[in-house]
Amino acid sequence: MLINFPYISRDTPVHRLNPRTKVVLLLVFSLCIVQTSNFWVMLVGLLIAFFYYSQAHLKWSETQRTWKFILTFITIVTVVNYFLSDGAVVQGVDLSHQHVLYNLPFLGFRRQFPYIGPAPLIFSIESITFMLTQAMRFLSIALFAVPVSYTTPPDQFGVTFRSLGLPDKFSYAIDLSFRFLPTIMRDFSTTLDAQRARGFEIDKLRGGIFAKIARLAPMIVPVVIGSIVGAEDIISAMELRCFGVGKRTWITELHARPIDRVIITLSIAGFFAITLLNILGNYYGSGFLHVLHVQGIPGFLAP
């Protein structure tokens, strides 16, 4: 059983970015986008995310399995959340003056026993807009997250986190994890074949749920214990080479280009601006400074 890292070697603007820039962009964008549910701000964020993703030049055939899962997940989570919250998912909006379009007879949660009872599921302009902004939020974060896997070589993650401030030992452990992965998959494949030769069939486990889980042990236990016992040689080798004594150097050096510095600076500045606007919005009840605290319902949806 082989491990296929999704990294695709290509020369694109996103591939040329420093891995630190991609990680920082993802983190900063996530922190910015969670601060508002304004439809227009979310739309701008989504457009920025689409542009960033387009610069990675990833083909649908290369990423379709990932996107099918993500899009299915987004659909399920937003729809299920809508039903579980009786359609009243809007935060910070006066729900007593909703523009209700339709009431669907449904079930809802109650404070008293039996805690579930009949309740109308409200479809209003406000709640539908909120569901749209929720889906846009999920999608825009995914558009920043997916290129991290497909445009960054696996052997650069350790030095990336080291340059972001993670201590040497933890960064080296990340690199060592990637090194262990193919070995573990090979051992797993060998163990599975050996157990199958002894009559173990993973897709025909007998018994109830607890018995089924316990019968997975022949698949997992040999791999885990074998790896731990085999790790002693690696520990001894590292100790003999004085690992951990003194500052560590890395074979890969990351160099930040001017474009990386500009992008990181702009993204951090944008984060501070959004955060300041968010804070000021608590003190100003209307106007531009309050924009992050209103839904900004689009004209074609407004009554």
Place this chain on the structure above:
Amino acid sequence: MAVTEERSASKVWRVGVRQVVYMALGAALYAGLTLPTNLLPVPSAGNVSLRPAIVIPLFFGVVFGPVVGFFAGAIGNTISDLISGYGIVWFWELGNGILGLIAGLAFYWTWGYYRSTRNIVIAEIFSAVGIVVGLGIAAYSDIWVYKLSVAGATSELVAAGGTDLVNGLILLPILLVVYNAAMRRVGRG
């Protein structure tokens, strides 16, 4: 000559060569075993899917300490997400790390030795608490990040935490018993 083993708080949180290797091994095992075993269906039990790999951060936490457990959970889940192409989902990586960290707090009482039923029970209790707290942090963070309702986040916790509790708590004692036997065989038990 008797050898006195150091048992102090500093030993619990120490990160030496041994801990670095076990951190890496735990993360690789968690990522590697998540990929082929995730979403194994159990049709007779409804929507329960087997995720036996959850036992890895629990095991590494209770045997090698909270730092190793945290790293195995957080980085293992990160690597699994990276290989699957999903990128980095910050709070779910953190939640998986906290799961291993809390399980690893059992080290204060057991010092990594699980030859008695008492110690195995302690490991199970800390693992159960770790699963609930770790996945709770991950699920309820979605209220802030993705603006889910409390009910929506709770449904995430029940779905993820329920299956992980069942998988982890059944497989952990099996792994601990076999680990004891293996360590005795190589002369370190």
